[in-house]
Amino acid sequence: MSATTALPVADAPTLRRYVRQLARTYPRMLWGALVLHIGAALASLAAPRLLGGLVQAVEEGTTTGHVDRIVLVLALFLVAQTVLTRYARYVSQALGEQVLARLREDFVGNALSLPVGTVESAGSGDLLTRTSRDVDQLGWSVRWALPEWTIAVVTAVVTFVAAISVGWWVILPCLLGLPPLAAGLRWYLRRAKAGYLREGASYSRMNATLTETVEGARTVEALGLGRERVAAIDGDIAESYAAERYTLYLRTVFFPNMELSYLIPTVCTLLLGGWLYTQGSATLGEVTAATLYVQMLIDPVDRIVSILDELQVGQASLARLLGVAMVPDDRTPTGRVPSGERLDADDVRFAYVEGRDVLHGVDLQVAPGERIAMVGPSGAGKSTLGRLLAGIHPPRTGSVTVGGVGLVELPLDDLRGHVALVTQEHHVFVGTLRENLALAAPPGTADDSLRDALDAVDALAWVDLLPSGLDTVVGSGGRHLTDAQAQQVALARLVLADPHTLVLDEATSLIDPRAARHLERSLAAVLHGRTVIAIAHRLFSAHDADRVAVVEDGKISELGSHDDLVEAGGSYAALWDSWNGKH
Ligand code: ADP
16 A cells, blocks of 8 residues: 555636636527526516505505506516526526536546556545545536526626615615625635645545555455554544534634625615615615615625635535646657567666656566566566556656557557556456457457457356356346456457457466466466566466566566576576475
């Protein structure tokens, strides 16, 4: 379990660029929603005017017929407002869903094109949190917060215009509410983004620790690390608690301050209006309408401010989701085509953690058809070298080429047709057996080819016994495949991808010994006719190889045939002796 470096988070200009680009993608829906919201807000403005007029009329003496007419008009405006609001919300929600779908697609695309090395060093916890919590949070923002916020802004602007149309003096009480509102907002917004980012990061860390503990449960149990793991999780929970407490503190200061800022304008409008009325500068109807408008302003302004909070959370999530796209790609396809199948590592150096190389200048030329066994003490760098030779990690300096073209220059699909890494880790995807195999085959591959591949790895017999054959649904929730069967499916995929060179890493061998013999036959069939670099954990497989490469301390210290190396009397000879002695 290595130290994790978090994935990057997008900066403000990137966010703005992305949002602008999204807005331009759906212009019709965006403007449609806006126009409908403005219509709804305008319809809502009739009530205070009409009520003000009513108060004025009653004061001056009126007929019941006049009152009835006013009430009827009021009702008509209410109906109009309801209908407009309904469609405005409908369009906003539809827009929200479209935007969300786009965001999801973009995110999945970005996550899938992350370099494997980055995913490994960031740990799956961070990526998992981003796919689950951040996507949820953003969904909430886009579906709910953003439309509500837009409605609130439109309503506030329109209501304010209506209020000052009653009389310019209304501006004064409104202005009095502004300083405490602005000061509160400034205080809050300065702290909120960092606070919420810290909250998100703390969830990522907690997830990372939990996934690591669960994935490494055997190791934890075997080494009695339970207490340490619990302590680590406790630490993460404490950090997450502190982060949540901090944002809660921000809210407990901010919201009461807001309430106060809202009360000031209403009270002042009433006071000022009352005074103007006694001076004969405003009618009772105007004071009523003005006070009602200012009161009506509270709700949208409050929503603007409190939804800002939600939007901050959403913005932090968006920054984390877009951050995934900022990881530089470690592959740069150049379109060059390899000539030949020769694999060549030249002065390869590599570090998982900056400044700590685990490979220190490795040279290795592998001739087509050759069998090379890599041996050496655990931790020497065998698996790492294997992964570089298979193009999973690019070298820090130096090069790994096939037929003269760097592995990082080949698009992933092409690369897999040249070199592939075979480990005991394999994954059965949810889907039919055909789909599982077709992953590795060119589109439109005929069933016959799939069946040939299964036959090559000795798997056709059991596949034919399945009730639906290639159409059988496998993977979680589908038909359960035994480990050996899953391994055979993985091997059949290799036959379909048909790379000329295989890097074999048996480091994580968990295979059931009863199935091993059977699988060895399947594997031998796959290896037949290909170049093989095998990381040998049992020396007898080294004995059969054309050449043996001894890896020690991140370098190839000895290279030659088994017999030559035994004769030379170096590390390999010593290993061979001790192994023979033991068995
Ligand atoms: P071998 O296969 O010979 O046992 P490895 O290639 O697995 O050796 O490891 C070589 C060195 O690189 C070791 O010191 C190991 O701790 C380190 N290492 C391996 N994988 C990682 C990783 N994902 N992150 C950081 N260090 C790693």
